[in-house]
Amino acid sequence: MTAIPTERTTHCIGRYLVTLPSSFELHTSGWGNIELYYGLGKNFETVYATVKQERFTNEAFWDEVNKRRFEMRDTKNRKTQGSMLLYGEQINKVTALLRRLPDEASAGSIKSELHVLVGQRYVTLEQKSYSNDDNNITYRNADPAPAEARLKMIASKLLPYENAERAKPGFCMQGVLFDVGQDDERASxxxxxxxxxxxxxxxxxxxxxxxxxxxxxxxxxxxxxxxxxxxxxxxxxxxxxxxxxxxxxxxxxxxxxxxxxxxxxxxxxxxxxxxxxxxxxxxxxxxxxMRYFVPVPAGQKPPETEGKAYYSSRSNAIVHPESxxxxxxxxxxxxxxxxxxxxxxx
Incomplete structure (x- = not known):
């Protein structure tokens, strides 16, 4: 059997703390690890938030923002035959706004993304804006201003923390405190x-x-x-x-x-x-x-595998299946x- 290490690290999970072996890391990627709800009635609004796992310098942050901007700019929407990116703006030294169509196949709404560097943590915030005209559902009839005002408000209130046990009250994940006026919150x-x-x-x-x-x-x-x-x-x-x-x-x-x-x-x-x-x-x-992946460092040749483990070129990792x-x-x-x-x- 594998030995469990003795060192421990405390993590913030929402409004609680949990202490785990120091080899345990919180994995956050993609979009929407956190959902913030504003209003709990029929017409509530949802903001999706993610804190990237890595730490970022200001330069690395802007490299990632531009990578995302160019990706959206160069992706064609099949409905409009134009770019997915509708608008981009650098708001300040640590915040950028990207406005885009919801996906490659539709153009019935607008998604607004706010990218913000909180300390060394890269946070993405996203909210959708819909058309109010049920007879003519198009992104051209959607007003992103209310959503973007909310995203900017949230970004202005985000706070970094280094020690989970000393973080201020509020919801926290991966080094960022979300005490931003939400009425409800969910997270994985x-x-x-x-x-x-x-x-x-x-x-x-x-x-x-x-x-x-x-x-x-x-x-x-x-x-x-x-x-x-x-x-x-x-x-x-x-x-x-x-x-x-x-x-x-x-x-x-x-x-x-x-x-x-x-x-x-x-x-x-x-x-x-x-x-x-x-x-x-x-x-x-x-x-x-559970199945798990061991990434192969960039530029290195995949090691020889034994037993059931195998190399996946798609993920550039050694895949260990369920065992x-x-x-x-x-x-x-x-x-x-x-x-x-x-x-x-x-």
């Missing part, structure tokens, strides 16, 4: 371990809305009733009611009985109290035996209990 946090690549930790975070109607114990019970073979395929190591961050929760810890041996550990906050920004619903899942867990039942239980016990309100 995914941590991967550098030294045990098959181990993945995920946090599903919903503040005011989005709590599952049924708890995890009830959902597991229904799954077993609906598919009897689960009883022979999966063993339950532990389940029941417990605590998460000082609040009532439900826990289900299972393992596969057939190779590849996986562990599926889940815990969810569960109580009858109304959800608020300060009293969110969130769940944590730990999985082992037996690198951690024993005892190790996973010990790691899990330590992680869950470390979760606390900021």
């Amino acid at each position: 946090f995914q941590f991967g371990a550098n030294d045990v690549g098959d181990v993945v930790l995920e946090v599903d975070y919903h503040a005011v809305t989005g709590q599952p109607r049924q708890g995890i114990l009830e959902r597991r019970k229904q799954a077993y009733a609906a598919y009897a073979p689960f009883h022979t395929m999966i063993s339950t190591l532990r389940e029941g009611k417990t605590q998460l961050g000082g609040d009532p929760a439900e826990e289900s810890l299972t393992r596969a009985n057939q190779s590849p041996i996986h562990h599926f550990f889940d815990i969810e906050r569960r109580d009858d109290q109304p959800r608020t920004l300060e009293r969110p619903f969130f769940g944590i899942a730990l999985k082992t035996g 037996d867990s690198s951690l024993s039942d005892k190790q996973v239980l010990q790691l899990w209990d330590e992680i869950v016990a470390s979760v606390r309100k900021r």
Whole structure:
């Protein structure tokens, strides 16, 4: 079995803290790891936010902004036969606005992107603007001004932090504090371990809305009733009611009985109290035996692989498919209990 390192690092997950082995890194990429909601009625607005995983200098930030701008400029929209990029502006030394069509195939709305450097963290913010004329839905009838005003407001209030335990109140992820007047917030946090690549930790975070109607114990019970073979395929190591961050929760810890041996550990906050920004619903899942990628450094030749691992030219990485867990039942239980016990309100 693989040894678990002893050093620990504390991370901010929304309005909570969790302490993990120092080899665990938060992976953020693409768009929309964070969703901020303004207004909770029928016509609420959603802002999608992402904090890139790497740290950026000002020069590297602008290189990335221009890369994105040129990509949009040179991509043709099939509906208009013109460029996807509608407008670009450098607002100040650390902020840029890009206005574009929603995708290559449609032109019924406008997406506004704000790129902002917060300390050394690269944040992207995005909101969509729609046409108000149901009889003539085109981006030409969409007014991006309200959305862009909101994005600029958010950008002006973002704050960096280095120490998660000392960060100011508010929602935080990957070194950036989002205390920006939101009415609701959702996020997905995914941590991967550098030294045990098959181990993945995920946090599903919903503040005011989005709590599952049924708890995890009830959902597991229904799954077993609906598919009897689960009883022979999966063993339950532990389940029941417990605590998460000082609040009532439900826990289900299972393992596969057939190779590849996986562990599926889940815990969810569960109580009858109304959800608020300060009293969110969130769940944590730990999985082992998962597929993972080991990138090949640029300019280096891929190493020879043995067994089931193989080189993928598309991702320029060695792919390790699903396999037996690198951690024993005892190790996973010990790691899990330590992680869950470390979760606390900021």
